[in-house]
Amino acid sequence: MHRTGRGGTALPGLVAATIDPFILRDLTARLPGGSAMVIGTNGKTTTTRLFGTILETAGLKVANNRSGSNLLRGLTSTLLNQASLDGKLAADMGLFEVDEAAFPKAQAKILPKLILINNLFRDQLDRYGEIDTVRKQWANTIKTMVPGTTLVLNADDPSMVYLARFAPEGVRTVFFGLDHPPLALTELPHAVDAARCIVCGTTLIYDAIYISHMGHYHCPNCGFHRPDPDFVVKAIELSVEDGSQFVLNTPDGPLDLKVGVPGLYNVYNAAGAAAATLTLGIAPAHVKEGLAKFKSVFGRIERVSLGDDRYLLLALVKNPVGFNEVLRMLTNDPVKRLKMMIVINDLYADGRDVSWLWDVDFEILAERLDFAQTGGLRATDMANRLKYAGIKPSKISWEENIAASLEKALEYIEPGETLYITPTYTAMLQLREVLTKKGLVVPFWEE
Amino acid sequence: MKLEIAFLYHDLMNIYGDRGNIITMTQRAKWRGIDVNVSSLTVGDKVDPDKYDFYFFGGGQDKEQYTVADDLQGETGRALKEAAANGAVFLTICGGYQLMGHYYRPDKGKDIPGIGVLDVYTVAGKKRCIGNVIVETEFGNLVAFENHSGKTFLGPKARPLGKSVVGFGNNAKDGQEGAIQGNVFGCYLHGSVLPKNPHFADHLLQLSLKRRYGNVELAPLDDSIEMAAHRAATKRAYATR
Structure with a gap:
């Protein structure tokens, strides 16, 4: 089967999985270098891409699922698209980004030699169920890992450290984490999921908070605590335009690394990818080169030039934590004024409940916004949220139609300026369609 | 004039963005020159039943709900009952709503007791009720989003908030x-x-101020953004269910 001509990446997989439920196992079992999987609520697409870029830099041919098709059908169709007619994959290794709900089935079918888990956040509760349910499901899946395989976990997320307890004997556990006090927050943001000890329910004590509930923590009651990570990120320097630089302390000594995508959460993503690939035995030089040359993933963070010295910066938002991090990145410079367009849809892939907008700390924008245009099916909900965050109604404008909304926003952008656009998933797809028609971006399935 | 708000179990019962209700009460009071103090309370905190005019109690996950239910059986539960009896205003949602009733009956295991200030009880359901809703009430139509598996039934002392025009409502049975x-x-x-039902917000605000300040005339606000969101949500509710 050949790759489909349009963006609908899950259809061949649906057909094949219906015909042959074992096809995923057969296909992956033939990969000489085995497979790795990336799981997590936030940043798994970027992490998988970073991971893949490093592997490719090291000369490996990688079979992977691109363009965010991370449910089981997407995995199957990706592999079918990349397989030859006799069902062989012309690849050395498989690398798969797996949706949180698909993790148990993907583990059973792929049996990867390495699983990297970034984090666990509250994300679209109407789709996945409660965070405790997801954590339990992950724990049960980890119990089925085969001896000799590796679990790479973020030590700064209490859920990850809790999950490590479920790794069977013979499974190697590797932790990574941040240690850079100047960037630590002093209090937990509002959208926090895990302020309580997962083991005993006591309020956790944080010595440092980096993103949401991730940081340096311990339980004063039962002693549950952040372990000393095997890979430690230090000396972080953030820049919206150039990405981030940091030092990664590894068991084999420090590495100076640079990652070409901005934001502290991308430092976590890069650290996870580096820890995983170094653990797999990839040379440090390839890790360094791979991270440095990495370009942004579809829509996660993307800079578009309008050709007249005006720019767009697009950053996908899908939950309060991710949105808070984007806002933190945009307000990093204390004097910069912002012009923003926020596009909120409420279709299935976006999460149908827009309540989550009230967990995002838009209050941080109150003194910083020159202008905000909202768009999408919930343009008015978003406009209302901004009003209640303390932004003057005279600075807020809304228009549901995304193309028209963009036109309106662009009227306010002067030469040399950037419009910062934060769309939800389906809003991003629609926005890309608008930009593609203008000849400004290429369709994502051709990337 | 000052409005004292208690955010009950702010760190445990805070999913689904219910914090927007606190933000709305706070802003709508402040825009009218009324001072606001929000106390975020949690397990182990002492609740002074005379202090607060408005209590907010939101939804939580199952695990957190057990912790909270346990805490409510002690000092906090007694204080909340006293506050309710003295006329303090409570807005309780989802898990918070269930715990204000007599009990929650899970699929297996013992009933989880509530504090019984609402004559309602809740039974675990198999099917989750999820989606946009429209409710017809004496305060005008309310637009919102439901996401619950518990089915709640009213006793004779409680009256329904309204009629489900779109959505499952309390128990997917009585409308x-x-x-x-x-x-x-x-x-x-x-x-x-x-936030998108400002008429209901103002009703709660007026009711909350009544206990200490009598009938307070609330200055009108420009609700054009709020009502645009209300209308858009109404449209989405009909389009999605």
């Missing part, structure tokens, strides 16, 4: 949503509910 008993309000309305 009703929420409960009111005295100044205690319970419902399954997320969204958050108050």
Whole structure:
């Protein structure tokens, strides 16, 4: 089967999985270098891409699922698209980004030699169920890992450290984490999921908070605590335009690394990818080169030039934590004024409940916004949220139609300026369609 | 004039963005020159039943709900009962609503007791009720989002908040949503509910101020953005269910 001509990446997989439920196992079992999987609520697409870029830099041919098709059908169709007619994959290794709900089935079918888990956040509760349910499901899946395989976990997320307890004997556990006090927050943001000890329910004590509930923590009651990570990120320097630089302390000594995508959460993503690939035995030089040359993933963070010295910066938002991090990145410079367009849809892939907008700390924008245009099916909900965050109604404008909304926003952008656009998933797809028609971006399935 | 707000179990019962209700009460009071103090309370904190005019109690996950239910059986539960009896206003949503009732009956295991200030009880259901809702009430139509598996039934002392025009409501059977008993309000309305139902927010605000300041005339506000969101949500509710 050949790759489909349009963006609908899950259809061949649906057909094949219906015909042959074992096809995923057969296909992956033939990969000489085995497979790795990336799981997590936030940043798994970027992490998988970073991971893949490093592997490719090291000369490996990688079979992977691109363009965010991370449910089981997407995995199957990706592999079918990349397989030859006799069902062989012309690849050395498989690398798969797996949706949180698909993790148990993907583990059973792929049996990867390495699983990297970034984090666990509250994300679209109407789709996945409660965070405790997801954590339990992950724990049960980890119990089925085969001896000799590796679990790479973020030590700064209490859920990850809790999950490590479920790794069977013979499974190697590797932790990574941040240690850079100047960037630590002093209090937990509002959208926090895990302020309580997962083991005993006591309020956790944080010595440092980096993103949401991730940081340096311990339980004063039962002693549950952040372990000393095997890979430690230090000396972080953030820049919206150039990405981030940091030092990664590894068991084999420090590495100076640079990652070409901005934001502290991308430092976590890069650290996870580096820890995983170094653990797999990839040379440090390839890790360094791979991270440095990495370009942004579809829509996660993307800079578009309008050709007249005006720019767009697009950053996908899908939950309060991710949105808070984007806002933190945009307000990093204390004097910069912002012009923003926020596009909120409420279709299935976006999460149908827009309540989550009230967990995002838009209050941080109150003194910083020159202008905000909202768009999408919930343009008015978003406009209302901004009003209640303390932004003057005279600075807020809304228009549901995304193309028209963009036109309106662009009227306010002067030469040399950037419009910062934060769309939800389906809003991003629609926005890309608008930009593609203008000849400004290429369709994502051709990337 | 000062409005004292208690955010009950702020760190445990805070999913589904229900914090928007606190933000709305706070802003709508401040825009009218009324001072506001929000106390975020949690397990182990002492609640002074005379201090607060408005209590907010949101939804939580199962695990957190057990911790909270346990805490409510002690000092906190007694203080909340006293506050309710003295006319303090309560807005309780989802898990909070269930715990204001007599009990929650899970699939297996023992009943989880509530504090019984609402004459309602809840039974675990198999099917999750999820989606946009419209509720017809004496305060005008409310637009919101429901997401619950518990089915709540009203006893004779509680009256429904309203009639489900779109959505499952309390129990997917009797076509009703929420409960009111005295100044205690319970419902399954997320969204958050108050920001795009400013008429309901103002009713709660007026009621909250009444206990200490009598009948307070609230200055009118420009609600054009709020009502645009209300209309858009109404449109989405009909389009999606």
